[in-house]
Amino acid sequence: MRVTIEGGLLLEDAERGAQTTEVSTSMSLSYDHRQLETKQKAQADAMKRAADLRTKESRKRIEAAKAEESAARTSSQSMARSKRQEAARALEAANKYGKDASALEVKAAGYGAEAAKLQVKIAKAQADESQRAARQQALAQRAAIAEQRRMVDQIAMTQSRVAKTEAMTEQAIRAIGAPKSEKLRILMLGASPEGDLRITREHSRIRKAVETSLHRDQVEFDLRLSATRQDLQEGIVKFRPHIVHFSGHGSEQLISFEDDVDEFHAGVVVTASAFASVCAATDDPPTLIVFNACHTASTADSLVERFAPAAVGMKDGIEDGDALAYAAALYSSIANGQSLLAAHAAGKAGIEVIGGEHELPYLALGSGVDPAAVRLVKVP
Incomplete structure (x- = not known):
């Protein structure tokens, strides 16, 4: 993630520039260190060679002095001449050694001066x-502070959204805590495009269960067998149901509706997200989806x-008979004025009494919703 820091600079760009500069500086320092070592070695070599030459010069001057002394002491003219010639040769060699030593000393001084300049340059570069x-450390610290502030702001925004959601949930709870003075509207959708489910039987069982309940006059149905996606949308908008009941095939996050054809077919799927969008696209969204x-x-979640x-x-695959038993008991309990919690328990008990898998039905609840306090039928 790119984080803005002071001066409008991006941390990523600053880091890239710093890394480039650091590499360049490191290469330059490495080169200067090598040059310094070369100059210091050259200076040392020149000084050593100059010292050797000065030693040779000194020896030759001593030889010249001794030869002159011998020439002065001898009484032989030829011997004196020979010694003076020897002294001249030694003195000439000494002068040569001295001249070469001086040249090397000048070079050594030059190498020393260059080494001193490199030392100054290296010290400045360091x-x-x-x-x-x-x-760079200061930039990183400021970037870390900026990132921390961003995270704090993000947490605050998240907490604000959660608070708004909780407020909306509380409003929904208050809205469903006591049913309105109107009939409970149930949109019944059934889809079995391959003809392998007893959809009609299920809806007949539900109707019969409601018709024999205490508050049957407070419940009305919009029954749409062979339901298509259009039936879902029209049913939500026109009927404004409190409950939407779907019986048919499903899988995780997918619901299978029928297509508008006469023969058996594979059906068409609607995602959970799309189903939710259709149900929520009304001023009075359903209270319960089954x-x-x-x-x-x-x-459901x-x-x-x-x-x-x-x-x-x-929670898993459910048998036709278990599905019918759950639905009949659920709506019978709702129409008899029981709470949502009791109605769900009655539905599961309806499966259990016929020996079915009664733990399959799952009740998902919004945050703070108390199913024991929710009654969907207005009791006269």
């Missing part, structure tokens, strides 16, 4: 590098996360 490292279909527990106070799904 000081600059230290300052650059300090600036998926009487296989593998729909996660779909998705709808609760999006808008619904409560939703029912199945």
Whole structure:
């Protein structure tokens, strides 16, 4: 992530520039150190050679002095001449050694001067590098502070969104705590495009269960067998249901509807997200969504996360008979004025009494929703 720091500079760009400068400086320092070592070695070599020549010069001058002394002491003219010639040769060699030594001493002095300049240059470069490292550290510290502030702001925004969501949830709870003075509207959707489910039988069982309940006059249905995606949208907008009941095939995050054709077919799928969007696209979204279909527990969770106070799904594949038993007992309990918690428990008990898998139905609830306090039928 790119983090803005002072002066409008991006940390990523600053780091890239610093790294480039650091590499360049490091190469330059390495070269200067090598040059310094070369100059210091050359100076030492020149001084050593000059010292050797000075030693030779001194020896030759001593030889010349001794030869002159011998020439002065001898009485032989030829011997004296020979010694003087020997002294001249020694003195000439000494002068040569002295001249060469002087030249080397000049070179050594030059190497020393160049080495001194390099030492000054290296010291300055090292000081600059230290300052650059300090600036880079300061930039990193400011970037860390900026990132920390960003995270604090993000947490604050998240907490604000959570607070708003909780407030909306509380409003929804208050809205469903006591049913309005109107009939409970149930949109019944059934889809079995391959003709392998007893959709009609299920809806007949539900109607019969409601018709024999205490508050049957407080419940009305919009029944849409062979339901298509259009039926879902029209049913939500026109009927404004409090409960949407879907019976058919499902899987995690997918619901299967029928297509508008006469023969058996594979059907068409609607995602949990799209299903939620359709149900929520109204001024009065449904209070309860029931998926009487296989593998729909996660779909129920998705709808609760999006808008619904409560939703029912199945944790695994469910048999036709178990699905019918759950639905009949659920709606019978609701129409008899029981709470949502009791109605869900009655549905599971309806499966258990016929020896079915009664732990499959799953009730998903919005944050703070108390199913024991939710009653969907207005008791006269």
